[in-house]
Amino acid sequence: MSRVDDVRAWLRERGAESIAHAGGSLYEHLNRVHDRLAAHGLSEDEQLAGLTHAAYGTDGFAVVLLEVTARRELRALVGAPAEALVYRYGGCDRDRTWRALPETQTVWSRFTGHAESPTPAQVRAFADLSIVNELDVFERSAEIAAKAGPYFRSVFPTWAPLASPSVMDDCRRVLTIG
Secondary structure, rough: HHHHHHHHHHHOOOOHHEEEEOEHHHHHHHHHHHHHHHHHHOOOOHHHHHHHHOOOOOOOOOOOOOOHHHHHHHHHHHOOHHHHHHHHHEOOOOOHHHHOOOHHOEEEEOOOOEOOOOOOHHHHHHHHHHHHHHHHHHOOOOHHHHHHHHHHHHHHHHHOOOOOOOHHHHHHHHOOOO
């Protein structure tokens, strides 16, 4: 079995196939995010983070597959770099982080209440995962697209200097941004 197969088995064991999410189940969403990151040629660590990005829940999705106190388990499954991205992504306080990210390159944690200043490569991975995740949700839920589309269109273009060019091209195409 490959590492991705191991992660998929872990997600099924945690019930991700039976958790509702835009466009089907959480399991389906996680796989689509993984596949989209892969299609952009992003690293295996980023792809594995995409496959597990909701493990600790997120600021926009409260379901938890693994308590944040059990980070060691996810780290053993996906590796330290991927788990660190999952922790950063899942813990991100979006209200405090997203609009200011291009200026501050700071991610505020809803887990700790503290801010961190990731490296430029870590900021890029965070931005790429955030955008790809939201594009998948946007494409699969007319309700979310109508509600969050204007916000995404106002925030994500400002992330262009931070995100991968192919992710930004995809973002512009999906959100129909000029």
